Amino acid sequence: REPGLPPGPPTLPLLGNLHRFPKESPHYKFTEWARTYGGIYSLKVGPGTVIVLTDAAAVKELMDKRSGSTADRPPMHVADVVAGGLNMALSRYSESWRTLRKTAHTILTPQACTKHLPIQLAEASQLLHDILCRPEAFYTHIRRYANSVILSVLYGKRAPRYESRETTAFFEAQREWHLVLEPGATPPIDLIPILKYVPERWAKWKQDCAKTRQMQRTLYFGLLDETKERLGQGEENGCFMEEILARQVEFGMNREMMGYLGGVLIEGGSDTTSFYLQSLILALVAYPDAQRKAQEEIDRVVGGHRMPTLDDLEEMPYIRAMILENHRFRPVAPLHIPHRALNDEECIYCITELYDDPENLIPERYLLNENGTKPGADGSDLRPNLPFGVGRRVCPGIHLAQNSININTMNFVWAFNFTPDTDTQGNPILLDMFDYHKGIGTGPRSFRCKITPRSAEKADIIEREFLEAADTFSKFEFGLSEEDKEFVVRSRVRR
Numbered sequence: 354r355e356p357g358l359p360p361g362p363p364t365l366p367l368l369g370n371l372h373r374f375p376k377e378s379p380h381y382k383f384t385e386w387a388r389t390y391g392g393i394y395s396l397k398v399g400p401g402t403v404i405v406l407t408d409a410a411a412v413k414e415l416m417d418k419r420s421g422s423t424a425d426r427p428p429m430h431v432a433d434v435v436a437g438g439l440n441m442a443l444s445r446y447s448e449s450w451r452t453l454r455k456t457a458h459t460i461l462t463p464q465a466c467t468k469h470l471p472i473q474l475a476e477a478s479q480l481l482h483d484i485l486c487r488p489e490a491f492y493t494h495i496r497r498y499a500n501s502v503i504l505s506v507l508y509g510k511r512a513p514r515y516e517s518r519e520t521t522a523f524f525e526a527q528r529e530w531h532l533v534l535e536p537g538a539t540p541p542i543d544l545i546p547i548l549k550y551v552p553e554r555w556a557k558w559k560q561d562c563a564k565t566r567q568m569q570r571t572l573y574f575g576l577l578d579e580t581k582e583r584l585g586q587g588e589e590n591g592c593f594m595e596e597i598l599a600r601q602v603e604f605g606m607n608r609e610m611m612g613y614l615g616g617v618l619i620e621g622g623s624d625t626t627s628f629y630l631q632s633l634i635l636a637l638v639a640y641p642d643a644q645r646k647a648q649e650e651i652d653r654v655v656g657g658h659r660m661p662t663l664d665d666l667e668e669m670p671y672i673r674a675m676i677l678e679n680h681r682f683r684p685v686a687p688l689h690i691p692h693r694a695l696n697d698e699e700c701i702y703c704i705t706e707l708y709d710d711p712e713n714l715i716p717e718r719y720l721l722n723e724n725g726t727k728p729g730a731d732g733s734d735l736r737p738n739l740p741f742g743v744g745r746r747v748c749p750g751i752h753l754a755q756n757s758i759n760i761n762t763m764n765f766v767w768a769f770n771f772t773p774d775t776d777t778q779g780n781p782i783l784l785d786m787f788d789y790h791k792g793i794g795t796g797p798r799s800f801r802c803k804i805t806p807r808s809a810e811k812a813d814i815i816e817r818e819f820l821e822a823a824d825t826f827s828k829f830e831f832g833l834s835e836e837d838k839e840f841v842v843r844s845r846v847r848r
């Protein structure tokens with residue numbers, strides 16, 4: 354460890370802390386180390402250095418206030434190979450990143466997001482309907498929902514089923530992409546650059562990258578070309594990609610950039626939102642008291658004769674608290690995405706304990722103050738939207754995501770009871786609250802629970818709302834496969 358670096362665990366020659374670097378769910382080990390080494394500590398990874406920030410004040414100072422210096426990403430050779438350096442989430446702090454980000458903002462500002470509400474609400478009504486009809490498949494219904502919303506916003510083309518062509522192609526490409534990105538999947542190319550030149554026959558990772566690249570390009574450029582074709586035939590539907598295609602010179606975008614911008618937004622918008630909602634269901638099952646209190650609140654404000662609306666949230670402090678608590682309890686991106694400093698920075702902080710009983714879901718903590726901190730703790734360096742990242746790299750999809758989270762959290766609590774599944778003897782099956790995906794973005798692995806409608810009237814309202822959404826859906830239903838068309842016709846008939 355070079356002099357001047359923050360402290361950290363003892364190092365070995367050459368390896369540094371590499372031998373102790375956690376490969377799975379590193380946030381747990383990072384928190385443990387913070388208790389020993391403080392709110393800012395360093396890990397040596399071979400010749401490289403990782404600085405871990407755990408203290409909220411340090412995050413605010415270095416990542417928000419000094420964002421100009423900390424907005425870069427570490428070099429990532431595999432991302433360059435797979436996406437030609439154009440994956441906005443992983444790309445360096447460069448001119449092309451700025452162009453991609455600025456272009457993305459045209460659809461993601463709070464104002465632009467109000468235009469996406471009709472399709473988000475319609476998709477949310479299908480999500481309730483899907484769960485009502487096949488509750489055991491709630492996990493994939495949620496994945497379809499998130500993917501269909503972002504496809505509709507970007508290309509004006511929805512996915513009526515989880516098995517719809519684009520949705521299947523996307524999740525297959527994502528699986529390959531995550532295999533490539535997994536720690537240990539590639540040799541340490543970024544630390545030892547000469548490894549880049551190992552011939553492909555001895556470097557399986559190169560074949561994996563080529564396969565991922567091919568899958569992503571087929572999907573992302575296929576969707577782009579389909580939109581272009583539609584535009585050429587005068588069949589505009591007002592989606593984002595149409596606008597970018599029409600104004601590409603003004604935005605400074607070329608074909609490669611348009612393809613990968615669509616891609617990174619599908620990637621950013623799909624699993625994140627579904628991980629959040631899947632974690633929420635897990636929490637509702639595991640914490641029946643919190644579920645009951647949320648239901649009591651929504652019954653008081655909304656009642657049983659209509660669905661909740663976004664305006665209702667204003668009247669529901671407990672559900673707002675539950676939304677924040679679910680972010681804290683099981684963050685979708687516990688380590689955000691690593692940043693890289695462009696300059697040396699100096700900063701000293703210690704770690705402070707901010708929460709009472711942090712291991713449990715307790716929405717009430719957010720009724721005390723907006724950061725959920727325990728009485729007497731100074732949480733002034735936190736902010737409620739911290740789960741969406743920091744500085745210039747803060748999540749551009751935050752408003753779209755928050756609308757999805759708000760709508761669906763209210764809908765779930767209003768519509769259903771979530772209880773543990775039972776074994777053949779009728780005993781409740783205990784859920785493993787730590788059975789989570791191990792990637793940089795994380796959500797629970799598929800799990801079982803019972804989901805039942807809270808009343809026959811609510812089931813009826815769900816069906817009616819879904820049928821009434823047909824008009825909104827129809828604007829996003831073109832180029833569907835025969836199976837999708839059949840599904841659409843079949844599902845739009847009152848049961």
Ligand code: HEM
Pocket residue numbers: 441442443454503617618619621622623625626629685686689690691692740741742743744745746747748749750751753754
């Ligand atoms: C629950 C939902 C979501 C959460 C918790 C979340 C969280 C995050 C976090 C923590 C980051 C890293 C920020 C940083 O480096 O400091 C990020 C980046 C990003 N997110 Fe999200 N996100 C969500 C939904 C979305 C959605 C819906 C989209 C797309 C519409 C999206 C697109 C992106 C992109 C493109 C980046 C990379 C930004 C950059 O590097 O400049 N995210 N997100």
